[in-house]
Amino acid sequence: MSLDEAKEGDKIFKEDGITFLIEEQLFEQAKPINIDFITSDRGSGFSITSSLSGGGCEGTCCG
Numbered sequence: 001m002s003l004d005e006a007k008e009g010d011k012i013f014k015e016d017g018i019t020f021l022i023e024e025q026l027f028e029q030a031k032p033i034n035i036d037f038i039t040s041d042r043g044s045g046f047s048i049t050s051s052l053s054g055g056g057c058e059g060t061c062c063g
Contacts, residue, residue: 030050
């Protein structure tokens with residue numbers, strides 16, 4: 001599964017066989033970024049937190 005292809009200026013991370021891409025400029029603004037896979041009564045998906053918006057933004061996707 002792929003949501004995007006790497007482009008010039010992207011920061012690329014590989015973790016546990018998964019490749020993550022983020023635009024370098026956005027990464028510098030948002031770091032640290034944490035991505036966790038969670039399971040709850042409502043289903044499962046990714047929880048993404050970062051330093052944007054004064055301490056955090058969370059959302060789920062791909063679940």
